[in-house]
Amino acid sequence: xxxxxxxxxxxxxxxxxxxxLIDEGPLAALPTLFTDDALLKITSRENxxxxxxxxxxxxxxxxxxxxxxxxxxxLSLTIPRRVRHIVTGLLLEQGNTTITAGANFAxxxxxxxxxxxxxxxxxxxxxxxxxxDGSLLFQEKIAxxxxxxxxxSLVYPL
Amino acid sequence: xxxxxxxxxxxxxxxxxxxxLIDEGPLAALPTLFTDDALLKITSRENxxxxxxxxxxxxxxxxxxxxxxxxxxxLSLTIPRRVRHIVTGLLLEQGNTTITAGANFAxxxxxxxxxxxxxxxxxxxxxxxxxxDGSLLFQEKIAxxxxxxxxxSLVYPL
Amino acid sequence: xxxxxxxxxxxxxxxxxxxxLIDEGPLAALPTLFTDDALLKITSRENxxxxxxxxxxxxxxxxxxxxxxxxxxxLSLTIPRRVRHIVTGLLLEQGNTTITAGANFAxxxxxxxxxxxxxxxxxxxxxxxxxxDGSLLFQEKIAxxxxxxxxxSLVYPL
Numbered sequence: 354x355x356x357x358x359x360x361x362x363x364x365x366x367x368x369x370x371x372x373x374l375i376d377e378g379p380l381a382a383l384p385t386l387f388t389d390d391a392l393l394k395i396t397s398r399e400n401x402x403x404x405x406x407x408x409x410x411x412x413x414x415x416x417x418x419x420x421x422x423x424x425x426x427x428l429s430l431t432i433p434r435r436v437r438h439i440v441t442g443l444l445l446e447q448g449n450t451t452i453t454a455g456a457n458f459a460x461x462x463x464x465x466x467x468x469x470x471x472x473x474x475x476x477x478x479x480x481x482x483x484x485x486d487g488s489l490l491f492q493e494k495i496a497x498x499x500x501x502x503x504x505x506s507l508v509y510p511l
Numbered sequence: 512x513x514x515x516x517x518x519x520x521x522x523x524x525x526x527x528x529x530x531x532l533i534d535e536g537p538l539a540a541l542p543t544l545f546t547d548d549a550l551l552k553i554t555s556r557e558n559x560x561x562x563x564x565x566x567x568x569x570x571x572x573x574x575x576x577x578x579x580x581x582x583x584x585x586l587s588l589t590i591p592r593r594v595r596h597i598v599t600g601l602l603l604e605q606g607n608t609t610i611t612a613g614a615n616f617a618x619x620x621x622x623x624x625x626x627x628x629x630x631x632x633x634x635x636x637x638x639x640x641x642x643x644d645g646s647l648l649f650q651e652k653i654a655x656x657x658x659x660x661x662x663x664s665l666v667y668p669l
Numbered sequence: 670x671x672x673x674x675x676x677x678x679x680x681x682x683x684x685x686x687x688x689x690l691i692d693e694g695p696l697a698a699l700p701t702l703f704t705d706d707a708l709l710k711i712t713s714r715e716n717x718x719x720x721x722x723x724x725x726x727x728x729x730x731x732x733x734x735x736x737x738x739x740x741x742x743x744l745s746l747t748i749p750r751r752v753r754h755i756v757t758g759l760l761l762e763q764g765n766t767t768i769t770a771g772a773n774f775a776x777x778x779x780x781x782x783x784x785x786x787x788x789x790x791x792x793x794x795x796x797x798x799x800x801x802d803g804s805l806l807f808q809e810k811i812a813x814x815x816x817x818x819x820x821x822s823l824v825y826p827l
Contacts, residue, residue, distance in 0.1 A: 599755050
């Protein structure tokens with residue numbers, strides 16, 4: 354059980370860092386939580402249920418995630434915005450070389466000068482892999498939105 | 512403290528499974544988280560404060576919960592929907608034969624083709640009981656909604 | 670790691686109690702979670718980013734928090750309301766004599782006879798200090814709202 358607790362604590366810390374880097378910054382550090390060959394994908398439940406390979410956001414390596422982050426930081430948004438992630442209900446499954454993680458998310462968005470709204474809810478279906486240096490990173494981070502309708506545009510990763 | 516940690520981890524896993532079975536399915540497995548004589552009740556704060564025994568949903572045994580789940584799965588909804596549970600702030604109190612658990616919930620709903628909305632928030636006042644086989648199940652699951660007004664209809668358990 | 674786990678469990682319990690005292694009551698017990706010289710502050714991201722010392726709520730000692738709580742309990746609100754806190758993503762940093770804690774919050778509000786709405790989201794930037802009797806209390810509780818626009822008025826602490 355000691356090992357289970359340690360792993361759970363470690364995974365919760367990884368999610369808390371992921372969320373803090375997006376919501377509080379620095380966003381530029383976000384790619385350090387992903388493996389070199391990581392997949393970051395945002396899609397909708399409808400796409401998954403119908404077997405459609407469509408994605409609202411797709412980056413197929415850490416380099417692609419770095420590009421995406423760089424693009425976000427240099428984006429001129431008409432209206433500045435902040436996002437806020439709430440993540441609960443973590444379920445872990447230990448495999449031979451990877452850990453499968455599922456969790457619910459609710460993301461809120463606040464456009465400057467406006468009230469906060471619920472932006473998206475859904476489920477993470479992630480894969481974590483331990484690195485040679487002992488750290489635990491995201492190999493796959495797949496956010497499946499309950500709605501295909503996203504208020505405003507999707508700027509930040511869910 | 513080791514025992515406290517183990518219990519907390521176990522209860523959090525029970526809540527995570529409860530949430531995943533409703534939000535991700537299979538809903539048919541939900542009754543397996545309840546004791547034979549379990550109570551599943553959804554009510555509002557107003558009902559509780561006024562001492563009214565009214566319920567928005569009531570099942571007074573595992574068999575009744577199975578019936579309810581069966582009904583949901585065979586329901587022809589005009590508009591398909593998905594729910595998403597966020598549960599935090601778990602507080603446990605160990606009794607002689609049961610464990611009392613309190614936690615806050617926020618439930619979101621997404622109707623097909625529409626944006627996600629906040630469906631209900633409230634408090635769980637649950638009782639858990641250890642079974643002869645060592646597993647921990649819900650003996651009482653009482654969800655108390657902050658609002659008596661439920662958007663659309665209440666289909667899935669909170 | 671055992672010490673890390675114990676601390677995390679203790680901090681999570683402190684947050685769960687804080688939330689339960691506001692959402693479920695008794696609110697009068699809330700000040701017991703703060704040190705004598707505690708700071709309770711609610712501000713907006715905009716204020717923080719611009720270096721403005723403005724606050725939506727400010728209490729600079731436990732006595733001031735007690736006054737605030739007393740005022741809330743004796744307030745004649747036109748429309749009674751309930752609040753519901755969701756707190757996740759806790760990150761802890763152990764210092765020499767204090768612990769710095771960060772976490773995301775989403776607070777929902779339900780006015781009597783109305784539907785539940787998202788009231789505010791944001792980040793706690795808190796400082797905890799261990800007391801002579803071994804208990805862990807808030808020395809600083811700073812809630813930074815993502816939006817400067819608060820629906821209705823801010824009655825309860827975030």
